[in-house]
Amino acid sequence: MSDASSTWNPYAPLAASTARALGVGAVLTVLVLWAVLTGFDLVSPNKLPSPWQVAKAFAYLVWDGENQRSLLWNATIWSLGRVFAAGVLVVAIGIPVGVLMGASTRVNAALSPLVDPFRSAPVVALLPIMVMWFGIGEWMKILFLYAGAVVYLIPLVRDAVRAVPQAYWISARDLGATPWECIRLAVLPLAMPRIADAVIVAVSVMWTYITVAEYVNAREGLGQLIQNARRFSAMDQVFAGIIVIIAFALLSYHLMRWIKGRLYPWETRV
Amino acid sequence: MTATDATQVSLDLRDIVQEYPQRDGTGTVRVIDGISLHLERPGIVMLLGPSGCGKSTLLHMMGGVRPIGTKTPTQGEVLIDGVPCHGAHDDVVMVFQRYANRPDLSVRENVAFPFRLKCWRERVPKAEAEQRVDAMIDAVGLGGHRNHLPSQLSGGQNQRVALARALVLRPRILLMDEPFGALDAQTRAEMQTLLVQLYEQNPCLIVFVTHDVTEALTLGDRVLVMSTAPAKIADDFAILEPRPRSSAWQRSTEAVRLEERILDQLHAKSSRRGSVTVSI
Numbered sequence: 001m002s003d004a005s006s007t008w009n010p011y012a013p014l015a016a017s018t019a020r021a022l023g024v025g026a027v028l029t030v031l032v033l034w035a036v037l038t039g040f041d042l043v044s045p046n047k048l049p050s051p052w053q054v055a056k057a058f059a060y061l062v063w064d065g066e067n068q069r070s071l072l073w074n075a076t077i078w079s080l081g082r083v084f085a086a087g088v089l090v091v092a093i094g095i096p097v098g099v100l101m102g103a104s105t106r107v108n109a110a111l112s113p114l115v116d117p118f119r120s121a122p123v124v125a126l127l128p129i130m131v132m133w134f135g136i137g138e139w140m141k142i143l144f145l146y147a148g149a150v151v152y153l154i155p156l157v158r159d160a161v162r163a164v165p166q167a168y169w170i171s172a173r174d175l176g177a178t179p180w181e182c183i184r185l186a187v188l189p190l191a192m193p194r195i196a197d198a199v200i201v202a203v204s205v206m207w208t209y210i211t212v213a214e215y216v217n218a219r220e221g222l223g224q225l226i227q228n229a230r231r232f233s234a235m236d237q238v239f240a241g242i243i244v245i246i247a248f249a250l251l252s253y254h255l256m257r258w259i260k261g262r263l264y265p266w267e268t269r270v
Numbered sequence: 271m272t273a274t275d276a277t278q279v280s281l282d283l284r285d286i287v288q289e290y291p292q293r294d295g296t297g298t299v300r301v302i303d304g305i306s307l308h309l310e311r312p313g314i315v316m317l318l319g320p321s322g323c324g325k326s327t328l329l330h331m332m333g334g335v336r337p338i339g340t341k342t343p344t345q346g347e348v349l350i351d352g353v354p355c356h357g358a359h360d361d362v363v364m365v366f367q368r369y370a371n372r373p374d375l376s377v378r379e380n381v382a383f384p385f386r387l388k389c390w391r392e393r394v395p396k397a398e399a400e401q402r403v404d405a406m407i408d409a410v411g412l413g414g415h416r417n418h419l420p421s422q423l424s425g426g427q428n429q430r431v432a433l434a435r436a437l438v439l440r441p442r443i444l445l446m447d448e449p450f451g452a453l454d455a456q457t458r459a460e461m462q463t464l465l466v467q468l469y470e471q472n473p474c475l476i477v478f479v480t481h482d483v484t485e486a487l488t489l490g491d492r493v494l495v496m497s498t499a500p501a502k503i504a505d506d507f508a509i510l511e512p513r514p515r516s517s518a519w520q521r522s523t524e525a526v527r528l529e530e531r532i533l534d535q536l537h538a539k540s541s542r543r544g545s546v547t548v549s550i
Binding site: 171175181 | 334335358360363364366368370372373374383384386387388389390419421435439
């Protein structure tokens with residue numbers, strides 16, 4: 001089973017059960033390592049809280065019996081709302097712009113210098129500017145998430161459109177399609193699966209920026225929760241918060257992948 | 271004038287010259303050198319020549335989509351029904367070797383695709399379009415595959431879809447760019463038989479590019495043999511034998527002589543190519 005030829009073979013089929021076992025095994029190994037490191041006081045709890053401390057902090061965040069409240073629920077709702085609002089903006093503006101850039105080499109030549117460099121720009125450094133422009137309210141946070149994600153989405157959408165083989169465009173043109181019909185009826189439908197992939201990437205990017213977005217003047221939110229915990233040196237809560245963000249990012253990733261598979265069942269069969 | 275108009279169609283090429291800028295800089299390569307042709311409907315005209323000779327380029331000028339960024343033709347004029355033609359023509363439909371079937375659409379949606387375009391919605395009422403699509407799917411033998419995706423079909427079946435999508439418009443000129451070139455011999459023979467059947471039901475002018483001598487002799491009313499570098503019409507003859515052409519005829523002295531005639535021509539031209547290389 002695990003002879004050299006099937007280990008170092010990128011095309012070797014892998015049973016779902018084996019894949020799951022390997023994945024779960026790796027996570028458990030890290031957890032055990034973590035427990036050993038902290039359990040035997042090999043690392044100071046101020047630097048690395050033990051798994052059970054994190055679990056306890058998580059339980060506290062989920063339900064704070066003393067104050068009859070769920071910090072986590074509240075924070076999650078706020079963060080989800082911000083990601084969702086920014087996501088709507090990203091999709092509503094990023095997809096049309098990306099499609100226009102993909103559909104026309106001229107539009108692309110004009111807009112690409114305005115968009116592409118920002119992929120490698122330090123978006124985090126934009127935060128002070130965003131604060132100056134949009135204040136410290138809710139709009140600043142949403143627009144920051146939007147700016148961080150849309151610079152990824154636009155180039156990906158453009159590339160998705162340009163990746164559609166020219167044969168479909170030529171064929172539609174030959175049948176008498178107008179240039180716009182070629183884009184709308186022939187090229188765009190074939191670009192949709194990759195555009196969906198781009199949206200999935202953009203949402204992942206927003207989850208990574210949520211802590212930064214909630215750095216300034218946030219009263220609620222997962223990022224704020226982590227900031228706050230850090231301020232009081234509650235490392236266990238910091239860890240719990242990070243794990244929750246990762247969990248939500250993963251959940252939304254798989255949800256979107258599933259939706260994409262339902263929307264474009266033909267893609268996997270090409 | 272509509273596509274259903276069953277009257278004569280004429281296709282004229284006048285002194286067609288095609289040049290491309292040379293890759294390494296200043297000069298130009300002449301790919302097609304002064305071709306003049308007069309084609310009339312109905313009939314199957316076979317355009318035969320070695321690969322890379324420019325026959326596909328010539329085909330695209332006959333009312334198909336012209337290359338983007340290059341003036342095509344460099345000199346000369348294409349006339350359809352005596353009217354100069356500068357690009358994709360409404361009465362001309364092309365079938366490509368790589369059939370360009372949409373992977374996201376079912377067989378039926380693929381065949382019905384042209385009727386989603388404004389120019390065909392205006393010309394053909396919806397009810398008639400639906401009826402034509404269904405009839406054509408049956409005619410190409412895909413009645414049992416209406417809801418299948420192209421990825422679920424074989425190469426030959428995919429080419430049937432492409433053929434149906436073209437013929438559903440009842441074009442007066444059908445351009446075929448090595449449509450059966452990628453199919454195995456058995457499937458190719460089936461497709462040739464199908465094409466002849468469909469042609470008999472609804473004759474139009476078919477210009478068929480191939481590099482397969484047998485295919486030219488099986489299908490053609492008229493065979494044009496092209497030379498290469500630059501391309502000229504090297505030979506032009508008619509085949510009067512009615513279709514479908516039996517295998518007995520394929521072995522007859524007449525067919526064998528024609529085959530030798532074509533092969534001699536192709537061989538003579540290709541050995542005279544010298545050091546000129548052409549890339550399109």
